[in-house]
Amino acid sequence: MSDQIIKRFMYINRHAPYGTIYPVEGLEVTLIGAAFEQDVCMAFIDDGVYQLKKNQDSAATGIKNFSRAYRALGDYDVTRLYVERESLELRGLSEEDLMELTYEDEDDDWAEKPSIQIVSGAELTNLIADQDVLINF
Amino acid sequence: MKFALMVNEGPYTHQSSDTAWHFAKAALDQGHEIFRVFFYHDGVNNGTRFTVPPQDDRHIVNRWSELAREHDVDLVVCIAAAQRRGIMDEKEAKRHGMDSDNIAPGFRISGLGQLIEAGIQADRLLMFGD
Numbered sequence: 290m291s292d293q294i295i296k297r298f299m300y301i302n303r304h305a306p307y308g309t310i311y312p313v314e315g316l317e318v319t320l321i322g323a324a325f326e327q328d329v330c331m332a333f334i335d336d337g338v339y340q341l342k343k344n345q346d347s348a349a350t351g352i353k354n355f356s357r358a359y360r361a362l363g364d365y366d367v368t369r370l371y372v373e374r375e376s377l378e379l380r381g382l383s384e385e386d387l388m389e390l391t392y393e394d395e396d397d398d399w400a401e402k403p404s405i406q407i408v409s410g411a412e413l414t415n416l417i418a419d420q421d422v423l424i425n426f
Numbered sequence: 427m428k429f430a431l432m433v434n435e436g437p438y439t440h441q442s443s444d445t446a447w448h449f450a451k452a453a454l455d456q457g458h459e460i461f462r463v464f465f466y467h468d469g470v471n472n473g474t475r476f477t478v479p480p481q482d483d484r485h486i487v488n489r490w491s492e493l494a495r496e497h498d499v500d501l502v503v504c505i506a507a508a509q510r511r512g513i514m515d516e517k518e519a520k521r522h523g524m525d526s527d528n529i530a531p532g533f534r535i536s537g538l539g540q541l542i543e544a545g546i547q548a549d550r551l552l553m554f555g556d
Contacts, residue, residue: 294546298542310467311434314467314506314507317538318538321539322538324539325539423553424541425555
């Protein structure tokens, strides 16, 4: 484990969940990385917003449905998932189409709070500029 | 500057491994440090010594191995991604009952923690791929 350095990591997800392996292997990195006690967040842009779509059913493709794994993120202290509004709108999606992902806020008597935040492209640009390490999937 | 590289695409199909190698070589030639090169997704296919390209083409795998030998660069292949795609060192091959390993010289198989550590320790983590 690294000596006390805490960096801001952002995992940027740009691909639809099942067409390529990037999302599922990307999620593996995010979950493993959580053990390193860094300042971690995720962003979902372009087709990446489909990763958070509720009621995913991949059975007909023969590819494992890994969407439930996103629910574990809160328990791994990955509590900020930024979804770009423009990417949702371009695809005819809104916040209601996304899974309800939550985390328990230890600084607020373990109150259950939403992990997903819908942000504009301009807001996301500022968030990206604030990071130390960007990992794209 | 201390760089870490991440290669996410397979050799020959995609330019990402070529570009990463050229970057690493140029950075080393100018006195920078390459902390680690981490191979993920289909990028793990850059680490098989069974690669035999036509003689008039560049040998992408050997080129990485030479870089590791000459500059002591740490080439790490992700174990989970490697298992999916059939890249094994001697220990992994034995564990899975395979008749041979295929990892190329200079590469080692390890976990995703090596990528996170590279992100923490390096001044810049650069990704090569889609």
